[in-house]
Amino acid sequence: MTASAPRRRARVGLVQLSVATNRRADNLARADALLAEAADDGCELVVLPEAFATALNLPRSHEVAEPVPGPVTDWLAARAARYGVWLAAGVLERADGRVHSSAVLLDDTGRIRDVYRRTVVYDLEAHFLTGEVGARAVDTPFGRVGLLVGYDVQFPEVLRTLFADGAEIIVCPSILLRPFAEPVRQMVLARAAENCAYVLFAAATGENTLAGLTYMGRTAVVRSPMAIGAYSRDFRKQAPVLAEADREECVVAAELDLHELRRMRDAAPFLADFRRCGLSTALARATSAPHPSVADAAPPPHAPAVGESR
Amino acid sequence: MTASAPRRRARVGLVQLSVATNRRADNLARADALLAEAADDGCELVVLPEAFATALNLPRSHEVAEPVPGPVTDWLAARAARYGVWLAAGVLERADGRVHSSAVLLDDTGRIRDVYRRTVVYDLEAHFLTGEVGARAVDTPFGRVGLLVGYDVQFPEVLRTLFADGAEIIVCPSILLRPFAEPVRQMVLARAAENCAYVLFAAATGENTLAGLTYMGRTAVVRSPMAIGAYSRDFRKQAPVLAEADREECVVAAELDLHELRRMRDAAPFLADFRRCGLSTALARATSAPHPSVADAAPPPHAPAVGESR
Numbered sequence: 001m002t003a004s005a006p007r008r009r010a011r012v013g014l015v016q017l018s019v020a021t022n023r024r025a026d027n028l029a030r031a032d033a034l035l036a037e038a039a040d041d042g043c044e045l046v047v048l049p050e051a052f053a054t055a056l057n058l059p060r061s062h063e064v065a066e067p068v069p070g071p072v073t074d075w076l077a078a079r080a081a082r083y084g085v086w087l088a089a090g091v092l093e094r095a096d097g098r099v100h101s102s103a104v105l106l107d108d109t110g111r112i113r114d115v116y117r118r119t120v121v122y123d124l125e126a127h128f129l130t131g132e133v134g135a136r137a138v139d140t141p142f143g144r145v146g147l148l149v150g151y152d153v154q155f156p157e158v159l160r161t162l163f164a165d166g167a168e169i170i171v172c173p174s175i176l177l178r179p180f181a182e183p184v185r186q187m188v189l190a191r192a193a194e195n196c197a198y199v200l201f202a203a204a205t206g207e208n209t210l211a212g213l214t215y216m217g218r219t220a221v222v223r224s225p226m227a228i229g230a231y232s233r234d235f236r237k238q239a240p241v242l243a244e245a246d247r248e249e250c251v252v253a254a255e256l257d258l259h260e261l262r263r264m265r266d267a268a269p270f271l272a273d274f275r276r277c278g279l280s281t282a283l284a285r286a287t288s289a290p291h292p293s294v295a296d297a298a299p300p301p302h303a304p305a306v307g308e309s310r
Numbered sequence: 311m312t313a314s315a316p317r318r319r320a321r322v323g324l325v326q327l328s329v330a331t332n333r334r335a336d337n338l339a340r341a342d343a344l345l346a347e348a349a350d351d352g353c354e355l356v357v358l359p360e361a362f363a364t365a366l367n368l369p370r371s372h373e374v375a376e377p378v379p380g381p382v383t384d385w386l387a388a389r390a391a392r393y394g395v396w397l398a399a400g401v402l403e404r405a406d407g408r409v410h411s412s413a414v415l416l417d418d419t420g421r422i423r424d425v426y427r428r429t430v431v432y433d434l435e436a437h438f439l440t441g442e443v444g445a446r447a448v449d450t451p452f453g454r455v456g457l458l459v460g461y462d463v464q465f466p467e468v469l470r471t472l473f474a475d476g477a478e479i480i481v482c483p484s485i486l487l488r489p490f491a492e493p494v495r496q497m498v499l500a501r502a503a504e505n506c507a508y509v510l511f512a513a514a515t516g517e518n519t520l521a522g523l524t525y526m527g528r529t530a531v532v533r534s535p536m537a538i539g540a541y542s543r544d545f546r547k548q549a550p551v552l553a554e555a556d557r558e559e560c561v562v563a564a565e566l567d568l569h570e571l572r573r574m575r576d577a578a579p580f581l582a583d584f585r586r587c588g589l590s591t592a593l594a595r596a597t598s599a600p601h602p603s604v605a606d607a608a609p610p611p612h613a614p615a616v617g618e619s620r
Contacts, residue, residue, distance in 0.1 A: 120587045123579030133588040154504055154580060156466030157589045182535040182547055183503035190500030193493035194464055225492040237492055269433030270464060277430045278443040279467045 008259040010142035012169075013038030013046045014252040016219040016245045018206030019175060021055040024064070028053055028075060030249065038251045039083035044108075045142065046083075047202040050090030050101055050118075050150045050175040057092070058128040059210070065094035068104060068115055077110030084108045086140060088202075090149060090173035093117065098130040103147040103173050105138065114138045118149035119158045135159075137167035143258050150174035153201070154187055156194065163195040163271075168261055170197050174216075175204035181216040189240050192222040196265050198256050199223075205247050220244035221254040224264065318569040320452035322479075323348030323356045324562040326529040326555045328516030329485060331365040334374070338363055338385060340559065348561045349393035354418075355452065356393075357512040360400030360411055360428075360460045360485040367402070368438040369520070375404035378414060378425055387420030394418045396450060398512075400459060400483035403427065408440040413457040413483050415448065424448045428459035429468045445469075447477035453568050460484035463511070464497055466504065473505040473581075478571055480507050484526075485514035491526040499550055502532040506575050508566050509533075515557050530554035531564040534574065 015034040019027055031048055038046045050056075053072050054064040066072050072091050080087045086108055093102040093115075100117035107113050114136075121131040135158055137146040146167030152158040153172050162170055170191065176184055192199045198221065205217035225240040242254035265271060325344040329337055341358055348356045360366075363382050364374040376382050382401050390397045396418055403412040403425075410427035417423050424446075431441040445468055447456040456477030462468040463482050472480055480501065486494055502509045508531065515527035535550040552564035575581060 119589065120580075120583050122583055126583075126586070131587055151580075151583075155584055155587070155589070156500075156504060157470065160467065179536065179547075182550070186496070186499045186503050186535065186550070189496045190466075193496050194466060225496065226489065237489075240492070240496070270430075270461075273430050273432055273436075273461075274465055276436070277441055277465070279429065279465070 006143045006258065007141055008257070010045060010256045010258060011041070011043050012200055012221060012254060012256060013041060013043030014200055014202040014219045014221060015046060015048050015052075016203055016205050016217060016248070016250050016252060017049050017052055018249045019049055019052055019055045019204040019215065020206060021057050021209050022060075024053050032079065034249070034251050035079050035083060035087075038253065039085050041251065041253050043085060043251075043253055045086040045088065045140075047171055047173060047200050048087070048089035049202050049204040050103070050173040051092045052090055052173070052204070054092050055204070055208070056101065056125070056129070056175060057210070058125060061092060061099045061128045062094065065092040065099045067095065068093045068102060069112060073104055073106070073112060076104065076106055077112070080106045080108055081110035088145075088147065088171045088173065090175065099128060100132060101129055101149050103149050103171070105145060105147055105171070107140070113140070114145075114147055116147035116149065119152050120155050122151055135161045135165075137162050137165040142256070143168040143261075145169045145171055148172040150176050153184065153191060156191070159191050159195055163197065167195070168197055168258060169200060169256065170195065171200045171202075173202050176216050177208065177211065178214045178216045181218055184216065185218055185220075188220060188222055192240060193224045193226075196224050196261070196268055196271060198261065205249060214247075217245060217247040219252045221252060221256075223256075223261070226264070226268075316453045316568065317451055318567070320355060320566045320568060321351070321353050322510055322531060322564060322566060323351060323353030324510055324512040324529045324531060325356060325358045325362075326513055326515050326527060326558070326560050326562060327359050327362055328559045329359055329362055329365045329514040329525065330516060331367050331519050332370075334363050342389065344559070344561050345389050345393060345397075348563065349395050351561065351563050353395060353561075353563055355396040355398065355450075355479075357481055357483060357510050358397070358399035359512050359514040360413070360483040361402045362400055362483070362514070364402050365514070365518070366411065366435070366439070366485060367520070368435060371402060371409045371438045372404065375402040375409045377405065378403045378412060379422060383414055383416070383422060386414065386416055387422070390416045390418055391420035398455075398457065398481045398483065400485065409438060410442065411439055411459050413459050413481070415455060415457055415481070417450070423450070424455075424457055426457035426459065429462050430465050432461050445471045445475075447472050447475040452566070453478040453571075455479045455481055458482040460486050463494065463501060466501070469501050469505055473507065477505070478507055478568060479510065479566065480505065481510045481512075483512050486526050487518065487521065488524045488526045491528055494526065495528055495530075498530060498532055502550060503534045503536075506534050506571070506578055506581060508571065515559060524557075527555060527557040529562045531562060531566075533566075533571070536574070536578075
């Protein structure tokens with residue numbers, strides 16, 4: 001990776017994985033096969049669901065959670081390096097006696113570039129998981145990437161902190177239940193539109209045996225439905241869903257046109273309009289909480305800082 | 311109106327009006343006919359589009375704007391009392407040398423119960439219109455109603471202040487251009503889902519002769535796509551769009567089931583989840599700016615306070 005202008009296009013692959021509780025080795029084996037398929041397909045960034053190795057497994061969450069870095073991120077790092085892809089994935093993280101549903105981002109050498117802990121914790125989860133405010137965007141060769149986790153997508157404010165931080169690609173590993181499928185799908189579409197960003201929604205499928213419910217699937221790569229701002233006289237409609245799955249275990253791949261996204265953002269005044277409005281400033285202040293430090297998130301001295309790649 | 315429990319059901323009518331620039335009398339005449347139609351149909355709350363009498367008419371906005379109360383709200387008050395309906399409508403408001411795209415809410419006696427000024431101002435509008443932070447919900451016989459105006463619907467934070475204030479019915483008069491139709495429609499659907507509320511999106515249709523573009527239409531009454539919270543085991547999907555129009559001038563009427571909405575809110579944990587998350591508190595502090603006072607918004611001494619009707 002050299003310091004250069006961000007790429008104009010990027011191919012991404014979202015792994016829709018059947019995430020079985022108490023079957024870690026089996027989950028990893030199937031994830032590995034789908035990762036290889038995505039890499040073969042030319043994907044440069046591959047995304048796995050929330051807690052893809054362990055599920056949330058609430059009654060045993062403290063037991064099955066792992067430190068970051070730890071065994072699961074080592075597993076991911078080996079695959080990122082082997083396939084030469086960036087990887088994002090959900091990891092049930094244990095830290096300081098707490099459990100977080102986290103997302104990690106690794107570069108194509110296997111180095112951890114970002115860790116994010118889910119902000120919003122669902123009702124009954126609150127006995128087992130801890131939320132943390134602190135979403136942010138980081139630079140990658142394809143543009144600024146912001147991590148989210150599952151349930152966060154239902155809360156527009158969480159994404160707005162990514163937007164304020166310049167995120168162009170919002171990556172959301174999820175493990176949500178099927179009853180939420182319709183509202184979540186509507187919100188995924190709206191998040192792309194209101195934040196003028198790609199949303200990579202990588203969902204778990206299969207059965208939650210503890211709850212006796214199925215996961216929602218509906219993995220999708222989504223963009224804003226308008227290409228260029230209305231006042232530029234160069235606007236046109238574009239289909240918001242680039243690629244999607246229903247419930248099958250599979251890779252959902254799509255090509256992101258980041259050049260087009262940047263043109264749209266330059267032309268669309270509503271990003272500036274939001275910044276001008278008093279709510280924006282107030283929210284930015286409200287969400288400036290320090291982010292959990294990641295020991296190895298800083299690039300080594302011999303490598304260019306990721307930020308230099310833009 | 312007596313102090314009593316809020317109604318279980320309410321019939322609402324949204325007037326999709328062709329709003330012509332520099333043709334105030336003609337706009338009012340057509341609005342009146344559609345208002346009468348909505349009242350005949352049994353609607354208890356009728357909504358007219360943003361700036362329904364004048365359009366935004368940016369080059370002449372200072373000239374065509376009116377004080378509130380003023381001629382347009384007097385016109386509305388007469389109809390509210392004549393038809394015995396609550397009315398919400400968009401009014402181009404002049405106040406202290408500034409022009410706001412405002413929404414007003416009048417009760418069935420013609421009294422102004424709330425005035426809201428659009429928070430977010432669109433790029434080129436900023437030379438002509440002033441935005442103001444201060445959305446809030448007010449009590450009515452059918453439940454808590456929160457006013458928005460058009461472009462605000464693209465900014466989830468604006469609605470979130472209504473949600474935090476308990477709004478069950480979000481009323482959004484709009485006059486948006488057709489290129490925005492798809493993203494706006496997606497966002498209208500998401501707003502209902504994420505805020506667990508009805509959204510009454512009353513849109514202008516017809517031609518914006520100054521811009522050489524058409525207004526979007528797509529007036530719609532929308533609700534959350536999930537009836538009851540997932541953990542209650544009583545969830546089921548429901549169609550999010552109760553009624554909608556394409557581009558024709560018409561009344562879009564629907565029956566709101568407020569009893570069902572309140573059951574859903576009691577059962578759905580995500581409202582409490584959001585309140586528990588740090589962003590909620592921070593945002594509430596950020597948006598506690600004082601609301602513009604409305605001289606006659608307070609009920610007279612002999613009438614019960616609106617808040618008592620719940």
